[in-house]
Amino acid sequence: MAVTEVSPGGTKAIGYARRRQTLISGWLLLFLSVFVAVVFAVPVTGDASFRLAYPGDAFVIPNLVVPAAPYAYVVSALLAFFGIRQFLPGAARWSGLLLGIGLFLVVTAFLTWATADKSFSLTGMLQATIVRAVPIALGGLAGVLCERVAVVNIAIEGMLLAGAFTGAVVGSTLGGAGGLVAAVLVGGLFGLLLAALVVTYRVDQIIAGVAINLLVLGLTSYVSSQVLTHYRELNNAPVFRSINIPFLSDLPLIGPVLFQQNIFVYGALIMVAVATYYLFHTRSGLRARAVGEHPEAADTLGIDVYRLRYLNVTLGGMVAGFGGAWFTLGSVGRFDDNMTNGRGFIGLAAMIFGRWHPVGALMAALVFGFADSLQQKLAILRTPIPAEFLAMAPYIATIVLVAGLIGRARPPAADGKPYIKD
Amino acid sequence: EFKACQITDTGGVDDKGFNQTAWKGIQDAEKELGVVGKLLESKAETDYVPNINSFISEKCDIIITVGFLLGDATKTAAEANPGTKFSIVDFAYDPVVPNILGQVYATDEAAFLAGYLAAGVSKTGIVGTFGGINIPPVTIFMDGFVHGVNYYNKQKGTSVQVLGWDVEKREGLFTNNFSSLDDGRAFAKNLNEEGADIVMPVAGPVGQGSAALASEMGTDRLKIIGVDVDQYLTDPEHKGVFLTSVLKRMDSTVVEAIRQVKEGTFQGGVIVGTLASGGVGIAPYHDLESEVSDELKGELDAIAAGIKDGSINVKGM
Amino acid sequence: MSEENGRAALSAELMKRAAPGRTDFEDLVIVPVLAVITAIVLGGLVMLATGVSVGAIGTAFVALFTGSVGSISAISETLTAAAPLTLAGLGIALGFRAGLFNIGAEGQVLIGGMAAVIVGFSFESLPIYIHLPMALLAGAAAGAFWASIAGWLRAATGAHEVITTIMLNLISFRLVDYLLRSPFVQKPGRADPISKNVTESAQLPQLLSWLDPNMRVHAGIVIVVLAVILVYWLLFRTTIGFEFRASGLNPDAARFAGMKSGVIIVVVMGVAGALAGLAGANQVLGVLGRASPGFSGGLGFDAIAVALLGRSHPFGVLLAGLLFGALQAGGRQMQVSAGVSLDLIAIIQALIIIFIAAPILMRAVFSFAFQKQARR
């Protein structure tokens, strides 16, 4: 009567989900290949010249001159190769990487197309990329610090704004360094407020974040129109100038891009490095991550979950405060209503895009920064594409990447959940 | 008491630009004519109508709206409230609305001079401009500037180039806001990287960001042309970077509008500020005087005279 | 037989509604009232701290009151401001109920408003009873479409809706800028981004203009009332709403009960977007008469606060929308009469949200108003 014999087994794993994703990226790459050929190669003649040096640089290096059409054909061919590769066995492993490289190539092909017969300063664009990425990267880093201990921080936007405001006002009275310190402290204060609300008073994390954003926006705008309008001298802070790192800053291309920047750029890079070390190589980092993944486990081992949440969220607030100061002390020294203009939310996106890793967040921020600076260059180059669509491109690309590559990226397991003890 | 009430556009009253200048006009009127000034700032475009309505119920003797963007809202309100007197800065109606006095400016006349000056002073042979939004009161500066440069090229056989505005296609560089100083800085940097050593930002307070950049880089590498007011005076921290400013004397037209109501001579129509009437002009060169050769100064005087008497056409024809 | 009777009695016992406890009353009534009062008091302190004289603060609070409910025209302003906030807030609340955090209302408002404007100016001589509904529907449909992109991405690829809706917001700003400049939409004779005017037959009629032409309250409030009732009905009286709520509270259990989470996500986002789109249509057809860049004025973000404050319940959202509308209208009057910046209102709003969301804090501070051992 027994229906079952011992079952034979022996099925091979067929990765449907991943396979589907590879196929989709395959088709996407093939489409891009055709697109690049038809749009960026066929109708184009002439060379694109990218200026690498400023007049008066120590080393004068010649312009990078790329023949536009041939370059586009090469890119198209590479894309076609990558695309076909996705349909061959063993594609899954390289799928994400190839798609990433492919998209990068498309951007370069686009650039040469737009610059054909013209020229622009590549160095300037890359320098601007870094500068514009700074507040986003710091916002993202603040998010990483908070979410690693499972506190969702929607309030990054508000913390940036608070940092910007404090930087301007205190900077105007105590000087740039004082302003920066104050911005960091005030950012930390708002981090502390968020921690108190969500940890001690168990306010829903999203609600607390939204409320803090509104509060900071209201407070800064109110004080700005009620007070700063009448006391202009309170809104006129000195600005941190670029510091040229000796020798390194004279290197061609890399010099101006990486080593002729202000302390916010250096600060952001250092903070990303320090945060990576802290989170992944120290005792405190291990504990922090444990709190984000499994707070009960941490608690049973004598780790104070609440204290670590307070600590990291406050740290996150300080990082955001520093990033906020960039808007005033790192730029023009003057605060303006809502001047962060959604950069905190983009930082949040960068954090997710960067998979809750400081370096990932920085990379994602660079993508946004690049898109931002690219757009300005393109406006000068006068491409036939409406400016609005160029401006949309990075956001569309983000959606594509988030949907295609990191759709189900895994946040810390306890992310967003309150830990209620006893 | 006589109430003169101003509504700003979204730039706010401390824009160191035209809202502020118009407000200065009201403050001048307070001193000169003994009126009481009132102010409402608009945070968003949806505020325009309710702000106007608030002032209507406050029974203001004249409501002065500032900016092109309030054009529609002002007209609607004026038509619904024929008993209230309005004046709008930077806008005029055709046909005329009987209870609105428009205040417009032939800014291109002054910008033409600034363009000629910039072309004469530039060492790289490239100058630049960018705007806040692509609207006529902004682009009229850029038009005049480009035509001024072109006029210089024609006169001198040079080929000074203007980045940031294409007169024919009506496209160019715009920050799409009148508030972000950081944009002002970034846009000027961008133009400078492409070779421009003189930049004219036409975006209200945004220009202060450009000025900050110029004072950081030094006027050898970047000079700024201010707009609306003499920014040498209103932006003292960075005053050294202003080659000149393209003046638009809204304060004087605002006082004039208030005076008309006060004296009972108010009627709908338009006041136009021109180079000839002194409603527009260019500011002194202040600290950068030495950069401008006497020869160039002389040419500029001649051109100004030519514009006033109509022998030079600033529209590039 | 008697066992049967016993059962019936037990079952009848079970049917009796659990009486809402005093804690519920405290949470639903006392906490919000105290929160509003505390926030307003703190607002006064902020004014004091920024050098506003005590007399001016008094004037400001009187103005806040008279400007919001002190006269018919004040009420008209309150309702005008409350209408779009409530509509968009309903959409966000619906999302919350279904476990989705839709930051994209701002973009959906813009896209919905654009569609309504386009339909609104595209027809010259349609009767109002055809043209107006058409324009409203277009707004709702466009908002629904825009939002369901995020829903679809979430359902099909798992892309988090927080990111996609933020991105869709940013995209919609540009898209609207582009549309406003395209020859079909742009107002003839203008170079700046501004649309043609909506024809009369597509405008939401003003309700009190016979009293005073400046009374802006318009037929949009009827739509708001209908929407509140409809959303309430949908959420609590239909199988669809049951599925929304179930998958919001516990998506796994919903899936185990045979609900199709993907479809639900797309539908929820669609309905939420339709409501936000209606909010946009309400603005362009009832208040502005045309579209220009950023005509949403951040209402999609304020609506998040409205939804949170209203505890994602349709009636709560209506009350919260009215409160925020009143604060906006009153705040404007405050600016006129006392010269206090409108931004003070944002501070008060934020404080109200914080206090309402932190009953533990309120209980700790105002322990006298609550029963002692209330346990949360």
Add this chain to the structure above:
Amino acid sequence: MDIELRGITKRFGDLVANSGVNLSIKAGEVLGLLGENGAGKSTMMNILSGLYRPDEGEILIDGKPVSFRGPGDAIRAGIGMVHQHFMLVPVFTVAENVVLGVEPTRMLDYLDLRKAREQVREINEEYGLEVDPDELIENLPVGIQQRVEIIKVLFRSASVLIFDEPTAVLTPQEVTEFFKIVRSLRDAGKAIVFITHKLHEIHGIADRISVLRAGKIVGEGLPGKTSDQDLAEMMVGRPVTFEVEKKTFEPGEVLLDIRNLTVLRDDDSVAVDNVTFSVRSGEIVGIAGVQGNGQTALVEALTGLRRVTTGSVTFQGKDITGASVRDRHRMGFAHVPEDRQRAGMITDFTIAENMALNTYYDEPYSHGIVMDWKAVADNSAKYATAFDVRATSIFEAAGHLSGGNQQKMIVARELSRDTKLMIAAQPTRGLDVGSIEYIHKRIVAARDEGDGVLIVSSELDEILALSDRILVMFKGRVVAEFGAGARPANKNDIGLAMAGALA
């Protein structure tokens, strides 16, 4: 090290979890702690390990009173606890989990993982535990995870070890292994507390037994001396029957026929590997297996929750391989999911709403899209009564119910419509004896009425008590069959099969 608990009382709101408990724990001895679910065993041990603070009473270590402000204090005092639900961070490695809280560091707070690994290896060798320090916890079977928990405790040089229901998730062979470890720890002079509600285990390992009921110590006993009957009566407070009564086995037609079924997990690894079997009406088929061997995926596939990769599922002769969850409901499937709180119910919904979860879409509970809440309420009141769900009102939030009543509510819901096939996964996990008895009765009743029943359980006793036929799953495959025509069921053989000895 000797420990004494004196007069410990702990309240959660109105609920008294422990009341005046006195207990002593001695070095070199295993104390067996017996008690039903909810008796307060875990609470008491959480107090001892510093996680909770007692409302009254004191703890004495070697005669001296101590007070713990947190688990850290208890750990420093030498008390280590292996929790009922493992306290391991799944995305950390074994070494990281072991050192968490007492990490070896170098300069700049640098985490010395190399040292951590070595320390883990040392403990491995000392106690004969074989665990790779570099493996991620999420990749380890539960048996090994438990060893990690033990290493964690030993690493903190605990002299008192508390094991909270350590055997619930283990195969009989793993239990034997585990007991070996426990004995060697005892012989090394450690004091050990061993919590369980399985009587037969306690005799094999304990030196002394204490029984807890309703928060109080109700009796003591000595292994081998005190009989199971007596212990059970102490636990429950009344005589207990260990047998499940059921009619003789009379299977009918084949209801559910599964052929060459292969199912993948989310990460595309194979969960169910080419499995073939069938369920007849009037038959209870029990699937035994250690967690992680594919039972969850099998149930998900059969209930329409997980895509079938290859193979077919036929129900009453109809191919239902691709049928939706709802279609299956309508055909007469009843499904009691293994994770009651996560998948079986919505804690914030009322009982009435929860009871409508699998009926709301049909008449009379809704007409078109309009819900008929009256009909829903009537029905749920009726079944809540019939299934003895103890609640004050059906409009109470289901989350307020105790675990047993939650499970009864789910069973009531699933059997409240005309069913033909019942699939129940871990139907009594974490329930007390009374609730278990009741739910078993209901399952048998469904079978006696002619339903087919498929039971998945990691409790071998449950499988043995209920099943007419037993299949054992190992690594996704059915590796053995017992009862009804195959070889007779025998606990030891099944245990061997579960451990893969027959694979």
